[in-house]
Ligand code: SF4
């Protein structure tokens with residue numbers, strides 16, 4: 001239990017805003033550090049040096065979760081940054097298992113960790129062209145194969161969409177891993193907007209665009225299109 | 241193939257707005273008739289005589305689905321009213337199976353049909369006190385037991401919440417069927433509001449109330465709280 005994890009924030013309980021566990025009551029542990037630099041990253045504070053992570057042992061994280069969440073949670077989401085950079089999360093997942101706590105992790109699929117096999121819900125979110133990042137397909141293939149071979153737990157794909165090129169990319173991902181539950185989400189390109197009501201209208205307008213775009217597309221049928229629930233509620237506020 | 245189904249509307253593709261398949265691209269078949277009369281029913285036109293259902297054979301429904309949806313769907317939601325009043329839906333599900341179309345059904349769990357065993361996602365939505373309806377628990381028990389014994393397909397519970405009494409009821413349901421994925425949804429008590437933007441603000445305000453209420457409750461941890469996506473997008477409009 002000696003491998004420390006760089007932690008940026010621990011908060012909750014709140015609702016999971018995205019993907020296959022959308023709406024789930026959960027605590028959040030946000031780790032620092034990312035191997036990507038997405039142009040529209042909505043958690044750039046995890047890697048741009050603006051906020052300093054605290055190195056914490058799994059047991060310390062567990063203590064803070066219990067301090068903040070009391071008996072009001074049975075689910076924890078580990079997000080980032082890219083949480084798959086940190087080997088120490090294995091220790092945290094062991095504590096969760098002992099306590100009967102369910103877990104979810106989101107990662108872009110660029111680094112593998114064996115502890116991913118112990119996560120109840122893994123969301124893989126490859127980044128489309130608008131992010132300015134390149135997908136290493138052979139790495140992603142290995143990642144997806146390992147997840148598909150495990151006995152228990154679910155995994156799903158989630159692509160954030162800003163434009164038509166991103167939709168083409170999404171099709172490529174969907175065709176490459178056809179059996180995997182597939183989520184599309186509209187991107188938030190107004191990260192500086194301090195007014196939740198205004199942001200909400202913008203996001204719903206874009207969501208409606210994405211819904212209409214997907215509805216007319218014969219190549220994207222087995223697909224789910226979701227809004228970002230937390231952004232609708234709380235705008236760009238951190239820690240909710 | 242002779243048992244006709246009373247159909248009120250067939251539309252789509254659109255997004256499923258609620259519950260475990262929220263966000264899914266789907267066609268809708270809405271059947272007429274309900275054994276309940278919920279005070280806040282948002283599809284009262286299915287049973288209050290204001291709209292007349294058309295009796296249709298499964299093959300006719302399938303034709304209209306294909307006419308409207310073309311190749312742009314692989315999922316159909318059968319909703320009501322209470323679709324479980326109609327034996328003929330068995331024929332429709334057979335057509336879906338032959339064509340590789342997935343299905344979802346929502347019902348309050350007051351009537352059983354063996355065809356429910358062939359549905360990919362069954363949402364059971366028992367009605368809380370605010371509806372003015374009474375739950376027949378022994379019927380619901382039988383219903384839940386039959387669903388839990390099937391080999392394939394998922395089922396989940398969804399309770400619409402208007403007030404504190406409804407939350408007490410929700411706990412009762414959650415404790416009675418603890419292993420079943422459990423969704424809470426805020427009720428829309430402004431069904432006459434013609435202004436989507438205004439309704440949207442109201443719904444998000446109520447959703448925020450429900451989220452906060454559930455977050456503080458130790459007895460509702462393994463729970464998902466979702467907004468009604470279609471109401472956020474399109475307000476009270478029918479057929480979207
Ligand atoms: S992978 Fe995620 S955390 Fe990393 S830069 Fe991209 S959006 Fe930000």
Ligand code: SF4
Pocket residue numbers: 274275276277278280281282283284286320321322348367
């Ligand atoms: S069970 Fe559903 S369709 Fe029937 S009255 Fe209640 S809300 Fe309306």
